[in-house]
Amino acid sequence: MIIMLYIALVLLWLLLAPQFEISSLLLGMFISLIIVLFTYEKEEDKITKPFLLVKTHVHFIIVLLIEIFKANIDVAKIVLSKNMEIQPHYLTYQPQLRSSYVAVLLANAITLTPGTLSVDYNEEGYVIHALTNSAAQGLVGSSLEKVAKEIDACLSKH
Numbered sequence: 001m002i003i004m005l006y007i008a009l010v011l012l013w014l015l016l017a018p019q020f021e022i023s024s025l026l027l028g029m030f031i032s033l034i035i036v037l038f039t040y041e042k043e044e045d046k047i048t049k050p051f052l053l054v055k056t057h058v059h060f061i062i063v064l065l066i067e068i069f070k071a072n073i074d075v076a077k078i079v080l081s082k083n084m085e086i087q088p089h090y091l092t093y094q095p096q097l098r099s100s101y102v103a104v105l106l107a108n109a110i111t112l113t114p115g116t117l118s119v120d121y122n123e124e125g126y127v128i129h130a131l132t133n134s135a136a137q138g139l140v141g142s143s144l145e146k147v148a149k150e151i152d153a154c155l156s157k158h
Helices: 004-014 022-043 050-079 102-112 135-139 141-154
Strands: 089-093 115-120 125-130
Touching: 004 022, 050 102, 050 135, 089 115, 089 135, 102 115, 102 125, 102 141, 125 135
Parallel strands: none
Antiparallel strands: 089 125, 115 125
16 A cells, blocks of 8 residues: 555656656655655554545545635625625634644635635634635535545544
């Protein structure tokens, strides 16, 4: 399994490299080895179905892109309107995630979505700055939260 992860990372490196050179390949192999050595051992016990984990991450990316597109339209409507009806405020939001990795993933996704910004994460949950009430209320029970919980469930299975 560790060898498959290493090969996948090297192939991803080659796919993302601007051009194929031996030095680039060696650098990719070295970085992939470092990543495998530092991360695989920590998650080895948790990940029982790696393909399900990849599937949920791909689903997360698709949902994130859709949410970014929808939020861009909402923010564009606000900016282009005569009144610029914004209601900026802070919201405390607790999605009940067990994995700190998924908590960071969701916080970054919230920040990437126009109209919302992850300001802090503490014992009460996320502190989110939202541009409008609808953007704030859209977080609770959102499709992004549901997919994050799916990833969290995959990581916490033993």
